[in-house]
Amino acid sequence: MDLRPQASEVPGKSGFDGRALDTIVSVFERVAAAKSDQVAIVCGEVRWTYGLLNARANHLARRLQELGVRTDSFVAIYLDRSPEMIVAILGILKAGGAYLPIDFGYPKTRVLEMLEDARPVAIVTTAALASGVSGELTSLSVSVVEMEGGSSIPNSATLNSSEPDSPPCAPRGEDLAYLMYTSGSTGKPKGVMVTHRNVLRLLEQTDAWFHFGANDVWTMFHSIAFDFSVWEIWGPLLTGGRLVIVPFVVSRSPQEFYELLSRERVTVLNQTPSAFFMLIQVEQDSAVLPLSLRVVIFGGEALQYRKLAPWFQRHGDTAPRLVNMYGITETTVHVTYRPITAGEAESVQESLIGTPIPDMQLYLLDEAKKPVQEGEVGELYVGGGGVTRGYLNRPQLNAERFIDDCFRRVPGDRLYRTGDLARIRPDGEIVYLGRNDSQVKINGFRIELGEVEAALAEAPGVKQSCVVAHTDKTGTQRLAAYFVAAPGIELTARMLGEFFVSKMPAQMRPSSYTALQELPLTVNGKLDVAALPAPSVGSAGVVPAGSTQQSLSDTEERVSRVFTDVLDLRGIGLDDNFFDSGGTSLLLISAHLRLQAQFERLIPITLMFECPTVRSLAKRLSTNGSSASDKDAIQQQAQKARGAFARARATKGVAS
Template structure:
């Protein structure tokens, strides 16, 4: 059994060195070519002083550089930290400083183009070694880095891949930013089963019509999508006359599935496309549940947000605020235990102790997500127990955005809510209280947020109020805010 992700990839490479491993626009690499580029990068990183266990930043554009960079860093015995080029400089500086990153692939060293290194002695990587650290939104206003090991990811792959009929003939899209951990499944799913990674370039990623063309032209068979984005792709498909596609699987994750859109997409379609809904926080390594969306599930008659059962390497219990398991059929917070639960947060022992708890000798991650277990064992997702939200696949702490707004010039107080729009879907709405005498508060707040927050955390609308409305108990009156829009 493989000890690390790179071992599994190299075993696949040895079986089929000349098959296409990755493609983006007109560029492609075979498995042998990808392995050679990654080995050369690993040798260069070692030459520059990277040591096993180090954290190395990755800041590359959507291209075949993505898998090269990740594989190269892992072959050097290090772990990667995504640094999305679209994130504000201040946020990237925070991540680099806190993670102690000394080298960034894509800035200090290119991903490709290094001399071949056939004689390079690469370090041995253990299952317990870190594979990556992905930073997520923090309720304190400080992003937190989830530390994930090779063992965590290997456990996911071994538990989840047998639920899919995939192999060397499949072509998977790499659609998501590597700052979003669905990208882990998008890359390793094909690379350990002999398939092809189809990296979605920036133009196609932000244009549903171009993305649909890519799906059709590349004959993509496995597509992973956040429901809000898939809705746009499905609309483009209808507008194009519902052309025949090669999709075999569409996997939803990141937010509550849109059953109506999913059902309409497969209605009357030739072929055998299977729709799957999966749920999971970054702290439990990408996915924690699996649900095949059959006709009954798509109807939504008994379960409006079906996330299915726990994957085989995990266990999910539903508990009340005191950590006591709730009776069957009642709502409770999902506590997840098992091989996918990560080691905690980088240099955040206090937060790790708060969210990762041991009960009856078993270590759990407290998700903050509510669910109900239905007759038959399926879980129904019910939303957040706190003010953390998921929007277009990204987990967002509204308190972090509120903190950023309060630090803006001219802003005395702020509140943020998620608003549902009929045509544009869910979006973030900011409510501001201006300091006395302040001018252009909206412009200052918008500019301040753009300097410090990543794009997915930027409010779409700003409303200036004389005061943030409060309930008699002193909490923000959310219903009153909704009335001010």
């Protein structure tokens, strides 16, 4: 079925000043020239103007050109969230190159895989981060540009907006803007090549829906290595808005992030559904703060409309508007648009993804690449301006996934085969049904099971193994690993968990490791997924959930109960790491909120990262709890929230 929007559904062109020869650089420079003294970036107490940001980016661009950066050259960014990260992105683009974002929390193995595949000319990082991969950078002939001290990147005290103009470079719309890696089925990550034009047309084509402008305040909530960040960064910086960089720790504390949204008067919020549901929980558990949100945009994973009911009951559905947008890295962040009404939160049980962006086309095809009929399940194919250049160094995969568009018959036009399943309802709504292959989404991250399986097979002592997606009792999808140990080898879940810490980023680590005598097979010799036992986790000294063993203190018992409940485990060892036992950042948020309620006290979110085991966290909670009344701390939090609300009412006239 052809899912292209009808003429009446296509919004008209309005405020965004798109020009045929524009690039991200040219649009940004026009904005920076017009709004030189206006604040572009906020990060904690730091506030940079467009003029200062532009000047710092120019300085870095000239340095990168001296190192040989040219059109379509790759320059890696290996930094924590900071204003310097935005300088790095802009400087690379101004030099004519394309940026390669690497999350500073990735394991060394993952970082090196990306660098070896992309072979960047340079890496923009800090001395501390560079020291961890210095030998490998030398062998790859990668120049290191440090973002702290030295003459390469001066600080704001020695640099102002009167710096010389941009370096001599005129990137074109079809030049690469960034290379973003996603999980790969072969066991190696694959890099998606995205152009300036891919990004610009996304803002142009959605302008009539959103009307982003100078009065908007956005948050950079997501990792630079997650494509949602592309929308979060360029949405404000190419329309004259303000970008609030959210520190990692704040992004993992719903209460602190909620307070930031109120304090900075954020108007545009982009969230995965899982993260937004945490904000809903914060509002239900504490004083409601005044918000300036005008639109909340969902993406990254399937949205369950019914979970939005508490939000709509409190805020209604017009201020802010809530919008669901389906998208893929290979088609530049977003593909569809669908506003959500309060009534639908009470009635819609399916994941509806809406109308294609005007310059995009959706087709629902069967295995023979023929359109399916209404109501039939088919695979989504995406065509149009968002389709990217393809994968780096993957000609065979490009031939499989990026195919000629036989429907539009325009030379050079291609379709991207998504691997996602959908169907069309009689009313024309598109219902997203999930993946048709071994690819899954965990907390918004697209993960190839084959890549995780390949890593597990490399673990010492593993004879056979497999990884499957498992849905727990809360409806959360997680990775479950099964393994058969080699003869004579003692292999535990803890050992495998420690192995994965050095191999994979947190979102790609299994939540459980189940030992088997042999893998179950079907009569055809294939893995019999249905015959796999329920996932289990454990290590030496596992404490059963709800245990009342005398060896546990009261605090350990309560922490253990929260951990096992949140992780959906039968038990957890006193010294088992929360993250190695299947925990994710979002699950840690849930545990944090429950522990605060359990102990009736404020618990810094940083403590959860510092003490990720039952024993270590219980010890800190026991030693740090006597300085003030727990109930007083909770009351102080509520008073702080009420104070912020009162101040906002006084300055903005917010109605109670």
